Amino acid sequence: MVTRIPVTGDRPYDVIVGRGLENELPALIEGAARVAVLHPPTLRDRAEAVAKAAGAVTVVPIEVPDAERGKSIEVAARCWDELGAAGFTRTDVVVGVGGGATTDLAGYVAAAWLRGVRWVPVATSVAGMVDAAVGGKTGVNIAAGKNLVGAFHPPAGVLCDLDALDTLPAEDVAAGLAEVVKGGFIADPRILELVEADPAGALDPRGDVLRELIERKIQVKADVVGVDLKESGLREILNYGHTLGHAIERREKYSWKHGHAVSVGMIFAAELGRLSGRLDDATAARHRAVLESLGLPTAYEGSAWTELLPAMRVDKKARAATLRFVVLDGLAKPGILAGPDEDLLERAYAAVAR
Ligand SMILES: NC(=O)c1ccc[n+]([C@@H]2O[C@H](COP(=O)([O-])OP(=O)(O)OC[C@H]3O[C@@H](n4cnc5c(N)ncnc54)[C@H](O)[C@@H]3O)[C@@H](O)[C@H]2O)c1
Ligand SMILES: O=C(O)C(=O)C[C@@H](O)[C@H](O)[C@H](O)COP(=O)(O)O
Numbered sequence: 001m002v003t004r005i006p007v008t009g010d011r012p013y014d015v016i017v018g019r020g021l022e023n024e025l026p027a028l029i030e031g032a033a034r035v036a037v038l039h040p041p042t043l044r045d046r047a048e049a050v051a052k053a054a055g056a057v058t059v060v061p062i063e064v065p066d067a068e069r070g071k072s073i074e075v076a077a078r079c080w081d082e083l084g085a086a087g088f089t090r091t092d093v094v095v096g097v098g099g100g101a102t103t104d105l106a107g108y109v110a111a112a113w114l115r116g117v118r119w120v121p122v123a124t125s126v127a128g129m130v131d132a133a134v135g136g137k138t139g140v141n142i143a144a145g146k147n148l149v150g151a152f153h154p155p156a157g158v159l160c161d162l163d164a165l166d167t168l169p170a171e172d173v174a175a176g177l178a179e180v181v182k183g184g185f186i187a188d189p190r191i192l193e194l195v196e197a198d199p200a201g202a203l204d205p206r207g208d209v210l211r212e213l214i215e216r217k218i219q220v221k222a223d224v225v226g227v228d229l230k231e232s233g234l235r236e237i238l239n240y241g242h243t244l245g246h247a248i249e250r251r252e253k254y255s256w257k258h259g260h261a262v263s264v265g266m267i268f269a270a271e272l273g274r275l276s277g278r279l280d281d282a283t284a285a286r287h288r289a290v291l292e293s294l295g296l297p298t299a300y301e302g303s304a305w306t307e308l309l310p311a312m313r314v315d316k317k318a319r320a321a322t323l324r325f326v327v328l329d330g331l332a333k334p335g336i337l338a339g340p341d342e343d344l345l346e347r348a349y350a351a352v353a354r
């Protein structure tokens, strides 16, 4: 069974979820003479299968470093050199095969090449399928912080072949579920009920529970990015847990998994909401219970606070000196907390400090 989740906007496209989706690729690259296939070494076999499915085009395979090591301006520059050498034109297509780090890179390579060419993410991780490959946020990390250079560049379509999850390490399945749980708290509480009823099922790549969770979270994201591609308002809710999460990733030099950092960040955001009188105790406590049931981290070094606070100031939601956080006014009622005082932030951090 193949599910197509439409994403609306000026350049609408479908997120396609199913198994054995190779035959979906030709329509997405129609008219291209060349297709660049960016992939990390771990996904070489899958990239070769994608290249084969591309049919009668010139394939330009580009191997990039794995995970966050590939998400850099230097790696992007090497990809542009390879596109130049291959004579890549405006009708050609960039395909990113991998997790969120690889598709963020591939999307940015496509966004900047000739000021924007078609691209297709072939998402191979849970985080990639439910979040990174959907919505057209592309980019790379720089020394100053996470995703600080990038572009909004919607894909031509998104392929989420569930067969890819068979080889995804269990830790990465769980990390991706942090973004799914985020979708449960900000918009679709049924996600939380499904995880609470069967956490083991949620973690099983072959099971129906994970498929339903993936499709539900894609729907949450599609509903948001379809009306606010460039994050002028509503889209900020997708950043729940990310203000602290990105600061932790940067402090850890990107050795922490994104989903792990976001998990800790959501505990912090829930506590911010609770301490500012906006979120009830039970919903705040539910964050910890759900995330821990998936084996996700909910604590971070207490002594790191003095480093994390300045790191949060490069968050894209900040305006001048004012920090802004996504918090909840109740289950599935996200809102913005602007300019909380440092004492409140420090008290909220106590909920994750170890
Ligand atoms: N653009 C967005 O809207 C958005 C949304 C969420 C996350 N992100 C970004 O996505 C990244 C996190 O995504 P991720 O967890 O997928 O990261 P990732 O790309 O680093 O993948 C995690 C690990 O899983 C491996 N992997 C992926 N698929 C595999 C498979 N099928 N079999 C075996 N190994 C596989 C990768 O090689 C990597 O080692 C972060 O960089 C984050 O900032 C972006
Ligand atoms: O799509 C969005 O918008 C999100 O915020 C989704 C996040 O899960 C994702 O990690 C995103 O890359 C963070 O965006 P950033 O603008 O804070 O870098």
Ligand SMILES: [Zn+2]
Pocket: 131, 179, 242, 258, 262
């Ligand atoms: Zn994220």
